[in-house]
Amino acid sequence: MCSRQLFLLVTFGLIWQASAQAHGPTVVAPTQRRSAAGAIPRYPWHLGTTVTIFWIGEKPTPRNPTPNHKSSWDTRWLQNYGGFDNPDPKARRGYLPKAFTPKQNPFYVALPYNDVLNHRQHKPEASKVIPWFKRYNPRPGQTVCKGRWVEIARNGKVCFAQWEDCGPFSTTNWEFVFQNKKVRNRKNNEAGIDISPAVRDYLGIKSGQKVHWRFVEFPNVKRGPWALYGMNNPFVNPNARR
Numbered sequence: 001m002c003s004r005q006l007f008l009l010v011t012f013g014l015i016w017q018a019s020a021q022a023h024g025p026t027v028v029a030p031t032q033r034r035s036a037a038g039a040i041p042r043y044p045w046h047l048g049t050t051v052t053i054f055w056i057g058e059k060p061t062p063r064n065p066t067p068n069h070k071s072s073w074d075t076r077w078l079q080n081y082g083g084f085d086n087p088d089p090k091a092r093r094g095y096l097p098k099a100f101t102p103k104q105n106p107f108y109v110a111l112p113y114n115d116v117l118n119h120r121q122h123k124p125e126a127s128k129v130i131p132w133f134k135r136y137n138p139r140p141g142q143t144v145c146k147g148r149w150v151e152i153a154r155n156g157k158v159c160f161a162q163w164e165d166c167g168p169f170s171t172t173n174w175e176f177v178f179q180n181k182k183v184r185n186r187k188n189n190e191a192g193i194d195i196s197p198a199v200r201d202y203l204g205i206k207s208g209q210k211v212h213w214r215f216v217e218f219p220n221v222k223r224g225p226w227a228l229y230g231m232n233n234p235f236v237n238p239n240a241r242r
Contacts, residue, residue: 041131043215044180045153049192052168053200053207054110057084071165072114073146080104087197095198095225105230107161107202109152110194112170112185113177115145129178131215147232147241151216152199154209159202160221161195162232168194198225218242 057078058068069078078084082103091098095106115126115133120141127133136144148163168191175181176192183192189208202225205211218234221227227235234240 040217040219045212045214046180047212048210049213050189050210051193051195052188052191054194055085055087055197056081072171073143085197095201102229103231105162105226105233106196106198107226108164108196109150109161110165110167111163111177112167112173114166114171116141116143125174129174149216149218149221151214153212154203154205157203159199160226161199
């Protein structure tokens with residue numbers, strides 16, 4: 001290789017690196033990366049997923065008939081959180097409700113899959129399609145989805161949140177959640193992820209807009225306001241599931 005070719009390659013590489021740093025995280029096509037033995041697993045991006053906003057204590061409406069005083073995995077979700085996670089911006093201070101300090105992470109999401117049936121057994125496909133299932137070796141009916149970390153990106157900004165409920169509108173769409181197939185739901189502009197008021201406010205997003213998201217292992221979760229609150233949060237409680 002001549003010196004001029006080498007110079008051009010180096011120059012191009014520096015320009016590409018500077019551009020990547022200026023425009024924030026690069027979101028690539030959703031392909032599963034193979035991890036070396038002992039390496040932290042990396043998961044594919046789900047690109048262009050429509051969001052809806054939901055909150056703990058939400059009452060049923062014609063557009064969202066399921067109340068949110070309990071979750072798919074916690075029959076006392078409202079009590080365990082500490083109260084109504086009021087989404088009204090006037091009723092919030094920063095990323096928290098004004099009325100109380102949450103006992104769980106206010107950065108939470110719902111995805112359209114539940115790995116357990118009646119808290120007594122796992123769904124037949126769960127052990128095969130959930131990438132981290134065998135790592136936990138759960139007892140029958142013990143979820144391995146609750147509390148998992150999700151990275152959400154929009155317009156160069158990245159937020160992290162924990163998976164705490166199932167939806168929107170489905171608890172069986174494992175093909176979308178784990179295999180990156182097209183979401184089955186056709187309601188609310190084919191919504192595929194519910195986000196909490198804290199996630200909404202951090203990303204500056206409205207219901208019906210789109211995000212990119214992926215699962216992320218706890219060691220790869222960057223610190224931010226999602227690291228400050230909640231006994232279900234391993235940043236706060238080392239005994240919480242990572």
